[in-house]
Every structure is written in C-alpha cells, then in structure tokens.
Amino acid sequence: MAGSLVCVGLGMAMGAHITPISRSYIEHADVVFSLVSNGVVELWVKEMNSNSISLQQFYTKKESRNVSYKNMVNAMVEQVLAGKKVVGAFYGHPGVFAKVPHEAIKVVRELGFESHMEPGISAEDCLFADLNIDPGKVGCQQFEASQFMFYQRVIDPSAYLILWQVGIAGDKSLKRRTTGQEHKKLLVELLCETYPNEHEVTLYEAKVLPTDKTRNEKVALQFLAECELSGATTLVIPPCKKLMKNQDLLDKLSLLEQ
Numbered sequence: 001m002a003g004s005l006v007c008v009g010l011g012m013a014m015g016a017h018i019t020p021i022s023r024s025y026i027e028h029a030d031v032v033f034s035l036v037s038n039g040v041v042e043l044w045v046k047e048m049n050s051n052s053i054s055l056q057q058f059y060t061k062k063e064s065r066n067v068s069y070k071n072m073v074n075a076m077v078e079q080v081l082a083g084k085k086v087v088g089a090f091y092g093h094p095g096v097f098a099k100v101p102h103e104a105i106k107v108v109r110e111l112g113f114e115s116h117m118e119p120g121i122s123a124e125d126c127l128f129a130d131l132n133i134d135p136g137k138v139g140c141q142q143f144e145a146s147q148f149m150f151y152q153r154v155i156d157p158s159a160y161l162i163l164w165q166v167g168i169a170g171d172k173s174l175k176r177r178t179t180g181q182e183h184k185k186l187l188v189e190l191l192c193e194t195y196p197n198e199h200e201v202t203l204y205e206a207k208v209l210p211t212d213k214t215r216n217e218k219v220a221l222q223f224l225a226e227c228e229l230s231g232a233t234t235l236v237i238p239p240c241k242k243l244m245k246n247q248d249l250l251d252k253l254s255l256l257e258q
Contacts, residue, residue, distance in 0.1 A: 003080035005108045007088040007101035009120015012206045014041050017121040023048065025118065029087035031079050035100065036091045037208050045089055055100070064174040073104045080113050093122035097144070097164060126206035127234060130214050133160060138239055145169035145235070149187055155194045158244065161237040167229040177231060184225035195240050197222040202236040203229070
C-alpha cells in the first residue's frame with residue numbers, strides 16, 4: 001500500500017541534534033505532523049516541509065491528555081489511509097516519554113501499512129552530558145514523577161534517581177499543565193523516606209534554542225516544593241549511600257577463578 005508513517009526525533013536543541021535521515025524523511029514527506037516544545041521549533045519544521053501541521057491544536061484544558069493523544073493518532077492514521085507518506089516529528093526521541101508515536105506506529109502496522117521509528121537525542125542524553133553523569137558508574141533508576149508516586153517502587157539509594165515531569169507530579173486527572181505545592185510536598189515526603197531532608201538534588205532542564213540556558217539548579221530536597229517547576233523540569237537525585245559489596249557472591253566467583 002502507498003501510505004506509510006515514520007516517526008522521527010528532532011533532538012532537544014533546535015537544528016543541532018537532528019540526524020540526516022530524519023531530516024530527509026521530513027523533507028520528502030507528503031505531510032508532516034509535529035509535536036515540539038515551542039513555536040520557533042514549529043517554524044523550523046515548516047521550513048523543512050511547508051505541509052507541516054502542529055499537533056498542539058489537539059490539546060484542550062477540559063479533556064484528559066489521553067483524549068488529546070488519541071485525536072493526534074487518528075489525524076496521522078487518516079492521512080496514511082489516504083495514501084500519504086506521513087512523518088511524525090517529535091522533539092527529543094520519539095520513543096521516550098511519548099505515547100503518540102508508539103500508538104500511531106502500532107495502529108498503522110495493524111492496518112497493514114509500513115511504519116517505523118527513527119531515534120533522536122533525548123532529554124536524558126542531554127542530562128548525562130550537561131550534568132557530567134555516567135549512568136554506568138553506580139547505576140541509575142528513572143521514573144515518571146506521578147507514576148513514581150502512584151505505585152510502590154523500590155529505590156536504590158546507592159544509585160542515581162531521576163524523576164521526569166516533576167512539574168505535574170501527582171496529577172491524577174491528566175488535564176493539568178502543572179500541580180501545586182501541596183502535590184509537590186507529598187512527593188518530598190515520599191522521597192524523604194529514603195533520603196535525608198538536606199540531601200542536595202538538582203533541577204534540570206535541557207536547552208532548546210541557542211538563546212536558552214541549561215538549568216542546573218542545586219537545592220536541598222526539603223525545599224523542592226517551593227521551587228519553580230515546569231513540565232520540562234527533571235529532578236536528579238544523587239546517591240546518598242555507597243555501594244555495598246555482595247561478599248557471598250564475590251567469594252563464590254573467587255572460588256571459580258582458582
């Protein structure tokens with residue numbers, strides 16, 4: 001069948017992170033649907049392909065984000081069914097904290113059309129570079145902040161803990177763009193079950209435009225709820241304990257090597 005869908009990553013920094021193959025898909029598409037961080041990036045995508053449609057129009061204040069996501073998927077699938085070469089262009093990596101690309105690809109494939117994903121540089125990649133963190137050194141756990149609150153998760157305090165989207169932590173409605181201090185205080189209470197109140201954490205935001213500055217703000221955990229947090233803010237918590245050796249297993253390995 002003629003219709004197809006490719007979901008590509010634009011990276012975080014406008015123009016600097018996009019791969020050649022993702023740019024090529026955008027330039028040669030019949031129609032491009034973009035979901036990006038701001039209007040300047042939308043204009044940049046439109047320069048690559050004039051037939052570019054913003055998916056931001058599907059967000060509403062009254063409906064759950066899940067409804068918005070479904071409408072985005074339907075808009076993309078409709079064009080595939082019409083025989084168009086469709087590209088979904090998403091900021092960062094299209095497979096990381098992005099429900100629409102995964103769902104759209106699934107639906108298109110089930111309908112018998114060609115569909116795949118091209119990776120991009122995500123906020124996680126920028127975080128490791130900007131904060132000089134090697135996730136392989138002591139390990140790293142990552143959760144979406146609200147999911148971390150809603151479910152019982154086991155924290156390893158000897159590894160890094162990264163919580164994404166802390167600006168909307170505790171949002172059960174999936175309608176809010178931000179949550180208040182009382183929601184954040186509940187997150188702090190939960191974290192203080194594992195970490196000391198005075199433990200230093202980092203508020204991180206990757207830069208998107210050349211004029212932006214990377215946010216790398218240090219704050220004591222107990223004051224987190226009082227900080228200005230947005231949907232782009234990521235909470236990075238360094239270890240508060242040292243790695244503990246598994247001596248029994250180390251002894252068994254030593255016997256094997258004798």
